[in-house]
Amino acid sequence: MDTVIELDRLTKNYGRRRGLSGLTLDIHRGEVFGFLGPNGAGKSTTIRLLLDLIRPTEGTARVLGLDPHADAVRLHRRVGYLPGDFVVPGRWTAGECLEYLTSLRGGVSRARLTALAGRLDLDLGARIRSLSKGNRQKVGIVQAFAHEPELLILDEPTSGLDPLVQQTFLRMVTEARAAGQTVFMSSHIMSEVERVADRVGIIREGRLVTLDTVAALREHAVRRVRLTFDRPVPAEGFAHLPGVVDASTQGTTLHCRVEGSPDALLKAAARHTVTDLLSEEPDLEELFFTYYEGAENGHEAGLTPGR
Amino acid sequence: MATKPASPQAARIFARAVRDQRRSLPAWAAATAALGALYASFYPQLADGAMADMMADFPGPLRDAFRLDDLSSAAGYLGSSIFGLLLPLLMVVYAIATGTRAIAGDEEDGLLDVPLAHPVARTRLLGQRFAALATGTAVIAATVFLAMLAVRGAAELESVSVAEFAAQCLNLALLGCCFGALAVGLGGALGRRTPVLAGTAAVAVVTYVFDRFSGQLGADWLRHLSPFHHYLGGEPLRTGFQWADAGILLGASLVPLAAGAARFANRDLGT
Ligand SMILES: Nc1ncnc2c1ncn2[C@@H]1O[C@H](COP(=O)(O)OP(=O)(O)OP(=O)(O)O)[C@@H](O)[C@H]1O
Numbered sequence: 117m118d119t120v121i122e123l124d125r126l127t128k129n130y131g132r133r134r135g136l137s138g139l140t141l142d143i144h145r146g147e148v149f150g151f152l153g154p155n156g157a158g159k160s161t162t163i164r165l166l167l168d169l170i171r172p173t174e175g176t177a178r179v180l181g182l183d184p185h186a187d188a189v190r191l192h193r194r195v196g197y198l199p200g201d202f203v204v205p206g207r208w209t210a211g212e213c214l215e216y217l218t219s220l221r222g223g224v225s226r227a228r229l230t231a232l233a234g235r236l237d238l239d240l241g242a243r244i245r246s247l248s249k250g251n252r253q254k255v256g257i258v259q260a261f262a263h264e265p266e267l268l269i270l271d272e273p274t275s276g277l278d279p280l281v282q283q284t285f286l287r288m289v290t291e292a293r294a295a296g297q298t299v300f301m302s303s304h305i306m307s308e309v310e311r312v313a314d315r316v317g318i319i320r321e322g323r324l325v326t327l328d329t330v331a332a333l334r335e336h337a338v339r340r341v342r343l344t345f346d347r348p349v350p351a352e353g354f355a356h357l358p359g360v361v362d363a364s365t366q367g368t369t370l371h372c373r374v375e376g377s378p379d380a381l382l383k384a385a386a387r388h389t390v391t392d393l394l395s396e397e398p399d400l401e402e403l404f405f406t407y408y409e410g411a412e413n414g415h416e417a418g419l420t421p422g423r
Numbered sequence: 424m425a426t427k428p429a430s431p432q433a434a435r436i437f438a439r440a441v442r443d444q445r446r447s448l449p450a451w452a453a454a455t456a457a458l459g460a461l462y463a464s465f466y467p468q469l470a471d472g473a474m475a476d477m478m479a480d481f482p483g484p485l486r487d488a489f490r491l492d493d494l495s496s497a498a499g500y501l502g503s504s505i506f507g508l509l510l511p512l513l514m515v516v517y518a519i520a521t522g523t524r525a526i527a528g529d530e531e532d533g534l535l536d537v538p539l540a541h542p543v544a545r546t547r548l549l550g551q552r553f554a555a556l557a558t559g560t561a562v563i564a565a566t567v568f569l570a571m572l573a574v575r576g577a578a579e580l581e582s583v584s585v586a587e588f589a590a591q592c593l594n595l596a597l598l599g600c601c602f603g604a605l606a607v608g609l610g611g612a613l614g615r616r617t618p619v620l621a622g623t624a625a626v627a628v629v630t631y632v633f634d635r636f637s638g639q640l641g642a643d644w645l646r647h648l649s650p651f652h653h654y655l656g657g658e659p660l661r662t663g664f665q666w667a668d669a670g671i672l673l674g675a676s677l678v679p680l681a682a683g684a685a686r687f688a689n690r691d692l693g694t
């Protein structure tokens with residue numbers, strides 16, 4: 117498979133502070149990759165290394181087969197980048213800003229800019245400083261997508277967007293993939309990433325803790341299950357089944373959570389008469405929290421902290 | 424996939440930086456030129472010797488330092504307070520403020536991440552922003568030149584030729600380039616506004632003092648290290664173009680610029 121981003125033990129220290137510790141990761145052409153992690157995990161550090169805004173302490177990165185430092189100009193031509201904090205001079209209008217930035221790449225048709233802005237409901241005549249955070253973020257999204265780059269590197273693209281615009285943005289990502297573009301996006305929110313991503317990497321304290329396809333993550337994720345029987349059943353009969361956690365009964369109803377396959381639970385339930393069955397979508401967010409919290413806190417897998 | 428083959432026009436950054444000064448620069452140039460012309464137009468009232476008489480009471484070293492000995496000639500009068508203090512001060516303030524903003528200020532405000540993630544080499548960004556600054560110093564100096572020509576007749580300054588005014592104004596622009604380049608270069612190396620501003624301003628003050636007081640300090644050679652000496656010391660208002668001095672000012676601009684660019688190209692961009 118064609119590799120678009122190739123990171124080999126990529127490490128970045130800020131003085132004595134740790135930014136990123138030995139990240140090895142391959143991103144394939146045409147995939148949407150979700151890069152998740154808590155605050156300070158090293159997501160923006162990774163992304164700024166890819167764009168040669170900062171230089172690695174150790175390890176190497178290759179992007180589109182190029183060296184981010186030596187080939188910076190050639191590489192940037194083929195990449196669209198949305199920084200975690202999109203800052204442009206406040207006195208520019210949104211349209212002026214987009215025309216200037218796209219002109220650095222040789223220009224993009226006005227029609228394309230207007231179409232993208234219209235889609236995101238962005239007023240091109242407004243001054244940047246008069247825009248709300250979300251509307252400013254839209255300017256950043258338009259400049260990243262405008263030239264239809266081979267590779268989109270987006271640092272928390274949905275931050276500040278209202279749910280409706282978030283939907284539009286996620287559709288734009290899906291369309292980009294359909295057009296053969298590769299998308300590398302960071303986020304704090306599993307639910308938005310899992311809707312569009314093929315694969316997800318979770319990073320914590322500068323290290324990759326999970327890397328898997330969304331489908332595989334779903335398989336291992338925890339789902340809530342509710343079973344109703346025609347008469348009361350003892351909870352003990354279910355509590356120790358493989359994959360079943362937190363089983364409790366209330367009259368004829370059994371509530372529990374299942375990690376991975378629900379097979380053992382269903383076979384045990386089949387010994388009784390089942391009148392109703394409800395299984396929720398596996399919640400990747402919970403899985404995500406497990407990794408967020410990490411082993412060091414001693415949190416049990418699947419224990420959800422207050423959100 | 425890209426809509427057009429990417430061929431970024433060479434001077435986009437420069438053009439943008441010039442446009443971004445389109446309000447502040449004309450205002451600064453007009454104010455500088457107006458102040459210069461206003462003071463220049465006082466010459467007839469002072470040429471009769473009243474001023475020179477007053478200055479005769481000044482201590483000798485101060486008279487030397489501020490070129491107060493020959494206030495009755497037009498070139499002497501213009502060279503003391505107007506081209507000797509007021510105009511270079513306003514020019515250097517423009518250059519330091521603009522040069523500091525060009526890299527260090529923008530970097531601290533997080534404004535460099537976006538353009539530098541575009542197909543723009545860091546050295547190109549730095550070079551073109553300096554070029555916009557140099558254009559600014561040229562605009563200010565040219566405005567001063569035109570203002571001087573405008574009052575030349577009425578203010579009885581005809582003993583200074585048009586070419587001599589032009590020579591002094593060229594040096595004024597180059598003086599601005601010198602300190603602007605220092606601010607841009609330091610910004611490229613350090614990326615933070617305060618040390619760049621403080622460092623460049625300190626160099627300006629110290630080199631001004633070198634130029635003015637090195638005689639009194641008994642270290643005449645110090646004067647040659649000062650851009651202010653190469654700006655005014657050759658007396659362009661009496662002798663016209665001083666190409667060696669102009670060359671030195673230009674060289675003194677390129678050195679910090681090149682050194683700053685080299686460092687800028689190889690360091691982390693601040694957040
Ligand atoms: N310029 C810097 N100087 C010093 N430390 C830094 C710098 N930039 C980042 N760090 C440190 O590196 C670590 C990773 O930061 P990074 O910004 O990559 O996190 P992140 O995953 O993007 O977080 P967030 O979700 O909050 O955006 C943090 O501990 C941070 O404090």
Ligand SMILES: [Mg+2]
Pocket residue numbers: 159160161200271
């Ligand atoms: Mg971040």
